[in-house]
Amino acid sequence: MTEWILFVVLSVIAIGSAVMMLVGRNPVHCALWLVLTFFCVAGFFLTLGAPFLAAVQIIVYTGAIMILFLFVVMLVNPEREGEPAVPASHRRAGLTLAAVLLVVMVGAITTRSGLGAIPTEPGGVTLRQVGTALLTEWMLPFELTSVLLLVAMIGAIVLARRRIE
Amino acid sequence: MATETKQTSEPDGVLRLGGPGLAAEPTGDIHEIETDHLEVSMGPQHPSTHGVLRLKVKLDGEWVTEVQPEIGYLHRGVEKIAENRTYFQFLTITDRLDYVAAMACNAAYAVAVEKLAGLTVPPRAELCRVIVQELDRIASHLVSVGTYGLDLGATSPFIYAFRDRETILDLLEMVCGARLTYSYIRVGGVARDLPEGEWRTRFRQFLDEFPPMLDEQDTLLSENEIFLLRTRGVGVLPPEVAVNYGTSGPVLRGSGVAYDVRRSKPYGLYPQLDFNVVTRPTGDCLARYQVRVEEMRQSVKILRQCDQLLDEIPPGEVLAKGARGVKPAAGEAYASVESPRGEMGVYLISDGSNKPYRLKWRSPSFVNLSVLSAIGRGWKVADLVAIIGSIDPVFGDVDR
Amino acid sequence: MEYVVMAAKAVVVFALVSGSMPFIVWAERKVMADAQARIGPNRVGPFGILQSFADALKLIFKEDVVPTGIDKRIFYLAPILSIIPALITFAVVPYGGPDLKLFGYPVGYVADLKDVGILYVFAVTTLGVYGIVLAGWASNNKYSLMGALRSSAQMISYEILLGLSIMGVVIGSGSLSLVEIVQAQATPYFGVIPGIWLFAQPLGFLIFLIASLAEANRVPFDLPEAESELVAGFHTEYSSFKFAMFFMAEYINLLTLSGVITTLFLGGWLGPGVDRFPILGVLYFSVKTVALVYFFIWLRATLPRLRYDQLMRFAWKVMLPAALINIFITAYWVAR
Numbered sequence: 001m002t003e004w005i006l007f008v009v010l011s012v013i014a015i016g017s018a019v020m021m022l023v024g025r026n027p028v029h030c031a032l033w034l035v036l037t038f039f040c041v042a043g044f045f046l047t048l049g050a051p052f053l054a055a056v057q058i059i060v061y062t063g064a065i066m067i068l069f070l071f072v073v074m075l076v077n078p079e080r081e082g083e084p085a086v087p088a089s090h091r092r093a094g095l096t097l098a099a100v101l102l103v104v105m106v107g108a109i110t111t112r113s114g115l116g117a118i119p120t121e122p123g124g125v126t127l128r129q130v131g132t133a134l135l136t137e138w139m140l141p142f143e144l145t146s147v148l149l150l151v152a153m154i155g156a157i158v159l160a161r162r163r164i165e
Numbered sequence: 166m167a168t169e170t171k172q173t174s175e176p177d178g179v180l181r182l183g184g185p186g187l188a189a190e191p192t193g194d195i196h197e198i199e200t201d202h203l204e205v206s207m208g209p210q211h212p213s214t215h216g217v218l219r220l221k222v223k224l225d226g227e228w229v230t231e232v233q234p235e236i237g238y239l240h241r242g243v244e245k246i247a248e249n250r251t252y253f254q255f256l257t258i259t260d261r262l263d264y265v266a267a268m269a270c271n272a273a274y275a276v277a278v279e280k281l282a283g284l285t286v287p288p289r290a291e292l293c294r295v296i297v298q299e300l301d302r303i304a305s306h307l308v309s310v311g312t313y314g315l316d317l318g319a320t321s322p323f324i325y326a327f328r329d330r331e332t333i334l335d336l337l338e339m340v341c342g343a344r345l346t347y348s349y350i351r352v353g354g355v356a357r358d359l360p361e362g363e364w365r366t367r368f369r370q371f372l373d374e375f376p377p378m379l380d381e382q383d384t385l386l387s388e389n390e391i392f393l394l395r396t397r398g399v400g401v402l403p404p405e406v407a408v409n410y411g412t413s414g415p416v417l418r419g420s421g422v423a424y425d426v427r428r429s430k431p432y433g434l435y436p437q438l439d440f441n442v443v444t445r446p447t448g449d450c451l452a453r454y455q456v457r458v459e460e461m462r463q464s465v466k467i468l469r470q471c472d473q474l475l476d477e478i479p480p481g482e483v484l485a486k487g488a489r490g491v492k493p494a495a496g497e498a499y500a501s502v503e504s505p506r507g508e509m510g511v512y513l514i515s516d517g518s519n520k521p522y523r524l525k526w527r528s529p530s531f532v533n534l535s536v537l538s539a540i541g542r543g544w545k546v547a548d549l550v551a552i553i554g555s556i557d558p559v560f561g562d563v564d565r
Numbered sequence: 566m567e568y569v570v571m572a573a574k575a576v577v578v579f580a581l582v583s584g585s586m587p588f589i590v591w592a593e594r595k596v597m598a599d600a601q602a603r604i605g606p607n608r609v610g611p612f613g614i615l616q617s618f619a620d621a622l623k624l625i626f627k628e629d630v631v632p633t634g635i636d637k638r639i640f641y642l643a644p645i646l647s648i649i650p651a652l653i654t655f656a657v658v659p660y661g662g663p664d665l666k667l668f669g670y671p672v673g674y675v676a677d678l679k680d681v682g683i684l685y686v687f688a689v690t691t692l693g694v695y696g697i698v699l700a701g702w703a704s705n706n707k708y709s710l711m712g713a714l715r716s717s718a719q720m721i722s723y724e725i726l727l728g729l730s731i732m733g734v735v736i737g738s739g740s741l742s743l744v745e746i747v748q749a750q751a752t753p754y755f756g757v758i759p760g761i762w763l764f765a766q767p768l769g770f771l772i773f774l775i776a777s778l779a780e781a782n783r784v785p786f787d788l789p790e791a792e793s794e795l796v797a798g799f800h801t802e803y804s805s806f807k808f809a810m811f812f813m814a815e816y817i818n819l820l821t822l823s824g825v826i827t828t829l830f831l832g833g834w835l836g837p838g839v840d841r842f843p844i845l846g847v848l849y850f851s852v853k854t855v856a857l858v859y860f861f862i863w864l865r866a867t868l869p870r871l872r873y874d875q876l877m878r879f880a881w882k883v884m885l886p887a888a889l890i891n892i893f894i895t896a897y898w899v900a901r
Contacts, residue, residue, distance in 0.1 A: 028639065028702060035695075055684035063691025063724065067698060067717050074702045074710065127680045127741060205707050211796060227711075227873055318784060318870025324601035391785055391869045546711075546795075547872040 003047050010047070014040035027073040031066060038062045052127050202230060207549075209238045215312070215553065216560030218534075222549065229549050232541040234534055239564035247524035252278050252491050253352055255521070260346035262526065263562035265308050268301035268337075269504035270562075271350035276432055277500040277511035278352045279485075282493035290354035290483040291434045296471045297340060297349055298502075299464040303375070304333040305505035306457045306464075309557040313454060314386055316554040317395050325382040332371050339364045353488025358480050365475070372468055383458050387451075396451040400552035402540050403448060414507025415460065416533045416556055419453035421446040426503035434474075440467050450555040457557075460505075492519045506530050506557060530562040570670045575656065578675050582655050586816045587617030593816075593862045600866035621809060629805035632705065639703035644803065644810035647696020650689045651817040657685050658824045659744045660850045662834050665843040673834065673846065674744060682741040686825055687728060690780060693818065694720045697799045700811070704802035712798025715873055719786065722880040723779035729888035730772035733895035734762045734829050743825075747833035761832035768891045770830045772884055777822040779876070782815065784865040786876060823857035824850075831857075 014037050021033035038061045045054035134142050208219040217238035223231040243262060247255050259270040272294060279286060286294075311326025334344045339360055341349035349356050359365075386392045402412075407420040417424055425442040427435040443459040445452035495517040501510030507529030516522040533556050541549050591606065591614055598605025606613030631640065661673030678685055694717055701713020735741060738749035752760045763770050779786040795801070800811045827833055831853045834846030871879070 026636070028636070028699075032639075032699075051678065051681045052684070055681045055688045058688040059684065059691055063688065063694070064721060067691075067694055067721060070695075070698055070702070071714065071717055074698070074713070203707060203711075314869065318787065319868065320597070321601050321866050324603060328602055385867070386869075389867075389869060391871055394875055395869060395872055545872060545874065547870075 006043070006047050010040045010043045014044075028070065031069050031073055034069075035062050035066050038066065052130055205546075208235075215558055217564075218553070218558065218560060220537075220549075220553075222546070224546065227545045227547075229542055229544055229546060232538050232549065234537050236531075236534070236560075236563055239560045241565070243565045244524050244526055247521050249520065251519045252282075252493070252521065253489050255524075256351060257346070257348045260348055261561055262528065262565060263305075263504060263506065263509070263530065263559045264345060265559050266301050266305035266505045267345060267347050268297050268350060269305075269502055269509055271347060272298055272433075273500070273502045273504065273509040273511050275350050275352050276502055277498055277513050278491065278493070280500045281496065281498035281513050281515055282352075282491045284353045284485045284488055284491065286354050286433075286485055287482040288434075288478050289358065289481050290485075292471060292474055292478050293355045293359050293483065294350050295434045295438070296359065296468065296475075297337060297347070297355075299467050299471070300333050300336060301347075302505045303461050303464050304330045304337075306461050307333075309505070309554075310382075310386075310454065310457050313554040313557075314392075316550050317392060319386065319389070319392065322382050322385045325378070325385070329375060329378055329382075332367075332375075336364065336368060336371065339367075351484060351488065352491060353485035354483045356483075358483050359475070368468075369472060372465060372472065376462065376465055379458070379461055387455065387458070393451065395547070395551055396454060396555070397449060398447075399450045399548050400540050400544065400555060401447070401449045402536060406536065406539065407448070410532065410536045410539070412507065412533045412536055413529050414503070414505065414533065415453050415456040416507065416536070418442065418444045419456045419555075420448035424508075426501050426508050430501060432500070432502060438467050438470050440464075450551050453555040453557075490519065492517070501527065504529055506559065506562065507533060509562075526565055528562040528565060530558040530560075531565075534558045534563055570672075571675065574672055574675045578655055578660075579652060582817060582820060583652060583813070585820060586813055587621065588614070589816045589820060589858060590617045590620075592858070593865070596859065596862045597866050600863070624809040624812075625806050627805040629807065630802075632802050635705045635802070636703045639699050640802075641807070643696050643700035643703055644807045644814075645696075646699065647693060648810045648814040648817070650692040650696075651814040651821065654686055654689045654818075654821045655824065657682060657743055658821070658828055659747060659833055660824070661846040662747070662839065662843055663744060664840075665834075665846055673843070677742055677744045679740075679742050682743045683731060683735065683746070683825075683829070684741055686743075687724065690727075690818075691720075691724055693814070696811070696814065700803065701799035704799070706802050708795045708797075709799050709801045712795045712801070715795075716782065716799060719779055719873075719876060719880075722877060723776040723786075726772055726776040726880060726884050726888055727780060729885070729892065730769045730776060731829055732888075732892045733766045733769040736892075736895050736899050737762065737765065743828050743833075747828055747835060750832045751835055759832060759835075761830060761835070763830045766830065766891070766895070768887060769895075770826075772888050772891070773826060773829065775884065777826060778861065778864070779880070781818045781822050781861075783819065783861055785868040785871050787870060819858060819861060820854070823854045823861070826857055827853040 017033040017036040017040070021030045021037065024030040024033060038057065041061075042054040042057040045051070045057060203224040205222045205224055206219060207222050209217040211218075219235040219238065221231075221233040221235060222229055241261070243258055246258055250258070256271060256274060259274045260267040262270045278284070307326040307330040311323040311330075314320070314322035314326075337347060337349075338344050341347050341356060343349075402416065402420050404420040404422050407417050408422060412420075413424060413426075421444050423442045423444050426432070427440075428442050440463045443456050443463060445455050493513075493515040495515055497512070497514045499510060499512045501508045503509075508527065509529050510527035512523075512525040512527065513521050514523040537552065537556060541552055544552065594616070595605045595612070597603075606616035609615040609619045631637070656675045657678055659674035659677070663671050663673055663677075665671065665673035697716045697720075698713045701709040701711075701716070704710075734746060738746040740746060740749070746762075750759075750761045754760055754764065758764060778784075800808055803811060827850060832849075833853075834850045836845060836849035839846045839849065
């Protein structure tokens with residue numbers, strides 16, 4: 001019962017702040033709403049008995065990624081940049097994509113196993129299980145992801161590097 | 166290498182000075198990410214601009230691309246005031262110029278008037294002058310070196326420096342009753358002879374106790390790896406530039422030029438005294454710091470000789486006859502002394518009355534500060550703080 | 566009942582941690598004064614011990630200046646975001662062992678998060694950056710913004726080091742729980758040398774110590790508020806109680822990090838006789854923590870400040886490789 005109440009409260013906050021993030025005008029405020037959403041996601045992990053994931057969610061997303069987001073947003077002067085004009089065709093394409101994605105997700109969730117079927121073990125997911133899974137069964141995707149991140153980082157450095165001797 | 170200094174010649178032959186950040190100029194070829202330069206006003210109310218200096222700084226991230234000192238916040242029209250006061254009266258105003266080393270200001274003015282009026286200073290007064298000037302030089306360098314540590318974030322050396330300065334201020338207070346604005350060196354001599362008895366004991370005690378204390382304080386900075394990282398190779402001032410800008414004092418000697426007014430244009434008792442003109446070849450912030458510390462040791466050496474001379478030159482007249490109502494014949498004169506900050510010169514024109522027709526104060530802080538926009542570019546903001554501190558301007562002196 | 570005990574422990578620890586803050590400030594001023602041939606505060610109360618309370622009162626009654634042209638909501642939010650993480654970190658730091666019981670309930674720690682433990686500490690300390698970054702941005706002041714930028718870059722870099730440097734301890738203890746990490750230090754080496762991780766993980770200890778200094782914005786890493794360059798950095802525009810909150814957060818962080826270092830590397834509550842009298846553990850923990858606080862103050866009295874690029878270079882080019890080497894050596898030693 002407690003879990004249900006928590007779930008509902010967290011969901012309302014998560015969706016609410018996600019909406020606020022979308023409609024907000026001030027980029028810094030938007031970023032902060034996103035932070036709140038991430039917190040709720042961490043809360044979901046906790047209710048699902050995965051405290052490790054919750055901690056990692058906060059450390060990685062709110063602690064590192066969002067700080068870097070803020071970092072960039074703060075350096076951009078919103079008054080001078082103004083709202084970039086979005087062509088109508090882009091809007092239409094975006095809306096279509098979003099609709100398709102929504103259909104796919106809803107379809108996937110309802111047809112396969114349903115919302116309530118996310119497995120929660122009584123003791124929760126232990127750190128040992130996470131580690132074993134990452135380094136045996138999911139070894140290749142795990143390594144590929146890190147290579148992807150490395151590529152992105154090198155790309156960013158190359159793009160930003162302008163002090164050439 | 167962060168310690169490297171760029172000196173590139175532009176196509177138009179203009180010498181460009183500054184730090185490693187000068188290479189930050191866009192080089193074309195690759196698509197540029199458009200970035201803004203941040204314009205910051207450092208001062209006049211800023212904790213590390215040593216008074217009311219205002220710097221217009223243009224920043225590219227943490228790099229300083231342009232620095233422009235804005236002065237005049239402490240301008241009091243001292244040179245104009247001089248025209249409305251008699252030669253003897255004006256002396257008290259000179260205290261308010263370089264207020265960290267008021268004795269040097271007194272001396273510069275007194276020497277100039279004496280040259281203009283042809284007054285002869287009694288030998289005992291000359292000795293008193295050297296003693297108080299050297300004590301004051303130590304006090305001033307202590308302020309400079311102590312606050313320099315503070316600029317770089319080290320708090321303790323500052324307190325140690327002020328503890329030792331306190332002893333000197335006590336000594337000077339016993340001499341003339343003031344701790345900051347002395348007005349002790351007068352036109353034609355000094356206000357009164359040095360006190361005997363307790364003063365002498367404390368003076369000797371200071372000469373014995375100060376050098377080890379200075380070593381202790383110096384160790385905290387010059388043997389600290391972080392301090393060396395912050396100062397070595399930073400803000401390099403090449404000797405020819407230092408000379409071209411007319412700098413003097415520790416700023417010039419830190420660039421390896423052995424120019425000291427006490428040696429190059431001797432005045433008073435200095436020709437008889439044995440001391441070294443301290444120089445360092447590198448011209449960076451560390452060199453200027455080291456020159457100041459070493460100069461304090463040299464001042465102690467001078468003071469030890471003066472201590473002996475105090476017994477050799479008998480007490481007697483300390484003020485030249487006719488100094489009070491001095492009325493120089495029409496003409497002009499320039500004389501200078503070595504203040505802790507460099508050549509402090511006074512140029513006087515007399516129209517034959519008892520007031521100067523015109524007075525021009527050559528203030529070493531003002532001239533030294535002028536190199537800032539040349540050597541301050543291309544360094545980080547933090548380096549800029551280190552460079553200002555190493556130039557050591559005093560704003561009473563800069564703005565006059 | 567369990568929740569009541571938990572809440573009671575939380576309240577007591579919260580009160581003790583925030584209540585000790587004025588004394589840390591006082592201690593800092595006294596120790597600094599001692600190092601600098603001064604007397605320090607000596608007027609308010611015996612040995613000036615009430616000076617901090619007087620200062621706090623004064624700050625509260627000061628005018629609260631809110632600059633124009635700022636983002637008000639964030640300006641008000643920032644100090645709160647900065648003090649909350651500082652206060653809640655102590656929840657997982659064990660100040661007494663599991664044997665320390667009051668009316669049958671373990672009171673040696675507020676919570677022992679089995680699978681999270683030290684990660685909770687990191688998760689919470691990363692949030693502290695928000696207060697600083699937002700304060701710097703919301704103030705609409707160039708110096709504040711520069712302070713905020715510096716601090717976010719600095720804290721993210723050094724958080725990585727905090728995480729990497731304790732990997733050796735975590736591998737060696739086989740747990741993330743702070744209680745279990747302390748228990749893993751109970752067996753002495755060769756039967757005589759205390760089994761604390763300081764001796765087995767000297768490199769990890771050193772890196773963690775330096776990274777905590779950076780994380781707490783202490784000298785020689787106090788660049789975000791380097792007063793000689795950035796006036797007061799991110800809190801330049803803050804006054805009155807909002808400033809007091811930043812100030813409190815800073816000193817509570819100092820205490821918390823000392824507590825965490827004590828737990829990870831100095832054996833936490835462990836000490837002679839603690840098996841028979843568990844209450845001694847609280848004493849041992851306090852003594853070790855206070856010694857570390859003293860060490861941090863001592864550093865402040867001694868060292869100048871690094872330059873921004875030197876600080877970053879030090880983190881990425883010196884400390885990061887050292888931390889990685891430390892992990893490799895430990896992993897090899899454990900897997901052997």
